[in-house]
Amino acid sequence: MEINNQNLFNKVIELLVKARQKVSQTINNTMATAYFEIGKMIVEEEQQGKERAEYGKQILNELSEKLVSEFGKGFSKRNLEQMRQFYLTYSIAQTVSAQLSKGQKLSDEFKNIHIF
Known part of the structure; x- marks a missing residue:
């Protein structure tokens, strides 16, 4: 059977391409969230309020x-270490972002840091 209506064919293709992109984007977002949460769980288990490097390696x-x-x-x-680093990096970024949205200036965050 040959499709005589090229317009219909193009619309169906466009719909399927967009649907696949949406699925891929949803999967990527879901996995990024999962990796962030895994990193958080690792940090919380390792540290339990303290630095416990040897226990963390185990x-x-x-x-x-x-x-x-x-x-x-x-x-x-190595991937688990990267998930932990992902959490540490972006949890700090979220904290800074939340503080900035409350009206705090970025310069306030670094006021007391001396480089030299």
Whole structure:
């Protein structure tokens, strides 16, 4: 069967392309949120209010082994370290952003920091 109406065909293609883009974007956003939350859980477990580097290394090794066995590749110790860093980086950015939105100036944030 040949489609005689090229306009219909183009509209259907456009709709499907947009739908696929939306699905891809939703998946990316959902995974970024999941990685952020995983990073947060790692930081909270590692630190428990303190610095516990050796315990943290053990947590990452064990968590990596269990996640790789359950979900396959993508959860190496290095990836988990990156998820932790993702959380640390963007939680700080969110804090600064929230403070700025309350009227605080960025310069106030760094007023007492001396470089030299």
